[in-house]
Amino acid sequence: MEYQERNIQRVFSIKFNPEDKIIDSLEIFAREKNIRAGLIVYQGALSEGNFVIGFRKYSKSSMDFDRISFHKTLEIIGVGSISWLIIGPKFIFTWEQQGSEKFSLHTLRKPK
Numbered sequence: 001m002e003y004q005e006r007n008i009q010r011v012f013s014i015k016f017n018p019e020d021k022i023i024d025s026l027e028i029f030a031r032e033k034n035i036r037a038g039l040i041v042y043q044g045a046l047s048e049g050n051f052v053i054g055f056r057k058y059s060k061s062s063m064d065f066d067r068i069s070f071h072k073t074l075e076i077i078g079v080g081s082i083s084w085l086i087i088g089p090k091f092i093f094t095w096e097q098q099g100s101e102k103f104s105l106h107t108l109r110k111p112k
Helices: 022-032
Strands: 037-046 049-055 065-070 074-085 088-097 102-107
Touching (some): 022 074, 022 088
Antiparallel strands (some): 037 074, 049 065
């Protein structure tokens, strides 16, 4: 077995307001803090939202996504990551809703 020991450089704690758009806020934060790679651990509640959860299976279109929407409070816990592409930060989240299946959310934005 081989291992490397490192020190944690920076740790941030973020609390969102009800009107915040999570992905937009995280993208701005990652740019402002120049976060090029990171781990996200989160727990909390969401009251409503729309997610793109992946590509639709067997679709002939490259931009045909599976989406979910919800309009009730969901308690969530999960992990995610930040990586930096040429166009900016990319976030990947995995979470599990109690009594439900696991979801993965990948964000990748086109340059503005």
